[in-house]
Amino acid sequence: MTADQAVRRDTGDAGLAARAAAVLPGGVNSNVRLAASRTFFERGSGPRLWDVDGNEYVDYLLGQGPAFLGHAHPQVNAAVTAAVSRGMVFGAQHALEVEAVEKLLAAIGWADMARLGVSGTEAVQAALRLARAATGRRRVIGFAGQYHGWLDTVLMAHGPDGPRPGSAGQPPEYLADWLITPFNDSVALERQFSAHPGEIAAVILEPMMCNSGAIAPQPGFLERLRELCTANGTVLIFDEVVTGFRLAFGGAAQRFGVTPDLAIYGKALAGGWPVAAIAGRRELLEQFGTGRVNHSGTFNASVMAAAAVSSTMDVLRQAPPYASVEEHGGALIDGLRELGHRHGVPLNVHGLPAAFHVSFRRDGAAETTVVDHATLQSLDLDRYARFSRTLARHGIWVAGRGIWYCSAAHGQAELADTLERFDRAIAADAADGARAAEAPRQREGQS
Known part of the structure; x- marks a missing residue:
């Protein structure tokens, strides 16, 4: 996959988006979806989704959890x-x-x-x-x-x-x-x-x-x-x-x-x-x-x-899937943490392999042990919500609130694709952040 192929544009059928906005409040049928990217999906199979433009995603939202066996079992x-x-x-x-x-x-x-x-x-x-x-x-x-x-x-x-x-x-x-x-x-x-x-x-x-x-x-x-x-x-x-x-x-x-x-x-x-x-x-x-x-x-x-x-x-x-879900989720958690360390990004990952949470620590904060709602709020949840859209553009479909669900259908191919795409996404996010930080300095130098 080339770098160009790795980046997906926001869901493609502008006509569908306009039609939805005209007849559905907010363009959606559940308020939970108001914060998500306006992506229109055509089909799901196993652990993957395809939008109406043909873009493919590894799915860790799983319809907000129901697709534990994968899509269209x-x-x-x-x-x-x-x-x-x-x-x-x-x-x-x-x-x-x-x-x-x-x-x-x-x-x-x-x-x-x-x-x-x-x-x-x-x-x-x-x-x-x-x-x-x-x-x-x-x-x-x-x-x-x-x-x-x-x-x-x-x-x-x-x-x-x-x-x-x-x-x-x-x-x-x-x-x-x-x-x-x-x-x-x-x-x-x-x-x-x-x-x-x-x-x-x-x-x-x-x-x-x-x-x-x-x-x-x-x-x-x-x-x-x-x-x-x-x-x-x-x-x-x-x-x-x-x-x-x-x-x-x-x-x-x-x-x-x-x-x-x-x-x-x-x-x-x-x-x-x-x-x-x-x-x-x-x-x-x-x-x-x-x-x-x-x-x-x-x-x-x-x-x-x-x-x-x-x-x-x-x-x-x-065919109990629980051992494979634990294996996949555990490897994914370890892989995401390692990518955070590699890129110098304060990623915070906690939970169990079947359902875990990804977010960012605030500047200078140590690894956060999350035990309740108050400690969860100490994380930079807004930054992760923005980052979830970057993940979508790189072919990983997740909830903006940070929860990742693993399914019985996820396997080694999904693990490899997810870690590769997450690597690209976190690098792109860091580059975007650097450009945003540099812009005010450039304006000051020109004034």
Whole structure:
């Protein structure tokens, strides 16, 4: 690949961009995409994407995580195609939904029952409703920097004064029941329980923070959290929308050895198809079954969803990808760090091989150990967001917020291409920075 071939122009179909801007607010269908390059993709296969101009990318965004098996997995797509030929939505039960949930429960191991839905956001609402119904309480402990969906009752910005609405039009009082504490801080967690005895219905958390950084739990933190919830009659909810089936076949609960009362799954659950699930203890989930707690949805457990879940569970059980994901992600982390050192760039890489975070340290800062939202903010996140666009021009597709996801489809060819392209991108970024720094000096010399 020549240097000219290595650089891709911003997505090429100006006509598509104009058409999108005319009919889609911001030109996109999700606000998460507002900050991304306006790239229009034509297809994805395995760990790679192709845009409408024919430019090819190694993909570490993976559709924000769902494409854990890679794009267009043939076994999953064949199963969905066969199933949907017999119908899509019946407004009643079908055998495939039972099969899918049986396989889901067998995979995660600890839960008694589960239900399928469409999105992680709605599954979060179901879990919080169950916890409040079961306990007769209202308050919920959450953790700074974590994300549990975009609805009014969970979307929040995190500052020193506590949670505040994350969007215009969001009533502040909808967040009044939340108690926000730093992730990985057991002492702060204990203080919350002491200050609100008998009031806390649930604790909800990403057991590994992925939506904001890739921050693993410190030793003993999840264990202490489990103890506190048990002692206080509080429902422990793991939001495993990202970590489920990615960190292990049994998700974060298996990886870290701590069992919640309820858990929410999505993304890697169904090979890229839009499916979510809520799983947990029988005495909690059965409240849906009695009708005491409402959980509804026309598209819950659609034929497509059930087929995708069932087939994905088969693929993950028959050919577990976890060793290869660990190997690829570990080698990639090491390679990126080495390139940072080689170019004298203060790159900061942390997390686990299946999901890690890349950013820059600020001038003069030592290697940063990221343990919570506050230490994540000490990094130069804006610089990395800009750099992600440079990576896209060099054929690496990543999230601007710094998270990199590795898939079962990534292999040696992707590792080699990624490190070569990252090398070119970081050199180009350094050159651009040098030119930008030189320009004011040149203007001063001419004045």
